[in-house]
Amino acid sequence: MALIIQKYGGTSVANAERVTEVAKRVLKYKNEGNDVIVVVSAPAGTTDSLIKRAYELSDTPNKRELDMLLTSGEQISIASLAIAIEELGGKAISLNAFQVNFNTTDAHTKAQILNIDTDVIKENLSKGNVVVFAGFQGITKNNEITTLGRGGSDTTAVALGAALSADEVEIYTDVDGVYTADPRIVSNARKLESISYKEMLELAASGAKVLHPRSVEIAAKYGIKIHLRSSFDDSLGTIVESEGEKSMEKAKIIGVTSSKNEGKITLSGLPDKPGIAAKVFSTLAKSKINTDIILQSSSINKELNNISYTVKSDDLLEAVRISEELKKELGAEGVTFEERIAKVSVIGIGLKTHYETTAEIFDTLAENNINIDMISCSEINVSCIIKESDVEKAVRALHSKFLEN
């Protein structure tokens, strides 16, 4: 008998029909003799409509109250799923964060998990119940309701897995696993049977939307196996675990990802003295603008620097405005920006130490007449900023080069 944690997103519990489908799947695992804990998100659309409600009332809604408001969504899902499981003859109990002391810090809208009291959950499992737990939410030691912020319900599921030493945490989405590239772009992209935490983190950071990095970090820390799979069929998906695919040492490269809707800004002619880059990026951070790739380059006379950085398209205009202010303040020469750029990334173990592979990446893009604007390398990730119109071509070329014999 295993302890399985299953997490279902908002689309899986959007209406009665889908909730009943989830209930059937849950009971299948329960009836095979497993203990099952289910973590659910709010029904699709609910969180958005609650956020809309809050912003109709205030441009700066109180964060404590925002948490109070948003957590009502998951409460709807857990009660609905418990009702559906009981209707099918199973035993289920829904639980909110306060009922199991799922303790977090008091940082409303982005709380960190402190500890989880597993007694209530274990007691309910031992009574034969499926435990249906509200994702995304937490409770402080002062009985205040919090939310975990980005990646919320995935994080809840993996944290429960860690606290209860679950045999597997299954994350159900509308895709059936992690692919070597987006199957909509590369027709013969291959589904990976397994992948390491590190690779998954890089994939997530490079635009693959399968799993939030935060949940992967917790899984890595506690060695929890995550199974990414589809809620539409029973096929095996991709296992995220310590080692990843056995063949990993040979096939260094495991995937190609891409991300559109980015913009690039360049502050040129900045004085070459300490603290300038820090000033630029702390100012952007204060305005909550998330920078992705950053490149600092010296100008020819060595006394002036250029700083280029990429941001999401949504943030581009605001980033340009702030950069114009920085230009005046820091005495820079100019601000230029570019819309409609994109990022293509190759993910694989040891890329940074295998210069020949990095070179092959650039060669492949060059052979396909794709101009590289910026480059960023980490230990297992090479990302190139290119024109948005070149993305599909770049992904196909790189996948063909590195992932199709």
Add this chain to the structure above:
Amino acid sequence: MALIIQKYGGTSVANAERVTEVAKRVLKYKNEGNDVIVVVSAPAGTTDSLIKRAYELSDTPNKRELDMLLTSGEQISIASLAIAIEELGGKAISLNAFQVNFNTTDAHTKAQILNIDTDVIKENLSKGNVVVFAGFQGITKNNEITTLGRGGSDTTAVALGAALSADEVEIYTDVDGVYTADPRIVSNARKLESISYKEMLELAASGAKVLHPRSVEIAAKYGIKIHLRSSFDDSLGTIVESEGEKSMEKAKIIGVTSSKNEGKITLSGLPDKPGIAAKVFSTLAKSKINTDIILQSSSINKELNNISYTVKSDDLLEAVRISEELKKELGAEGVTFEERIAKVSVIGIGLKTHYETTAEIFDTLAENNINIDMISCSEINVSCIIKESDVEKAVRALHSKFLEN
């Protein structure tokens, strides 16, 4: 400085505009130097749509889970109102039942209030907060979420008033008080400045939909003054308190109410032996059929009885079906029923002991050619079952006779 509890129903918090209106009113009282606790219901329509969701999943949804589902509605309202109050520059904190130990029995969907720990509320009031509390919900000693059932949020408000010895509990609705008759029927119906608990209970039981009897009972027990008033203007409404209007001793009659959509069933020729009536009404109760007026009459040969009773129209067909079964089981002679009947009631202190008044009621109806089918009297209530088409005429005639000089 007074402690005021205000309760707003679902239509008052249906959308952002209305929530902001409520926030303004709350702050007006707060800024006059009062401590204010606000109790809110779920936004109009929310509870119904959640109930619909539950019954799409199951014909017999688990009651614990139904409570978990429904209480999400009030949570939306309290957070929204707190956000709106803060947006207007006030200080507010929303609180769920579990956060203040609003303790109830574990009878899900119809829990009884056991006790309320007032520490958290008092602490928040002393910090200058408006406390926005979720109506309708409770928490058991085992941390289970419950609901109070019928009259939920009114009951919450009055119970808080009792626990905190509030100076006044204000119940805001879309009418501005209790009238001597429905103003839509009787154009010169008069708003009562005050009314006693007993009279209010009779009015509520006779079809006036202003306040649920349960909250009146708690108010009477603890001597809590209830102020029924409109959320659309600032006019004074009707005070429900121990004594009622000072002029009450003279003007014995305080109002005329009516209720349509009733049906009447008669089981005729029942054997005249003990336990027959008990059998009839326990069988109906088991099927959750609520009987209103009951009349047992002997037939001429004194060996057979007739039992007539009235029910809501919605229950009529089921009540007829059950009565047909009872006919066979008890050996009755027949079952007859009548649709489209109505009840008109005259409410006033000491009616039962003032036979002349009761007689005047029957005379007034007779003078207007209104046939009385059944009569029921309590200490302060005379109700007559009449034809539905006679209702408006009856209300106007009785109001004219007893309440217009």
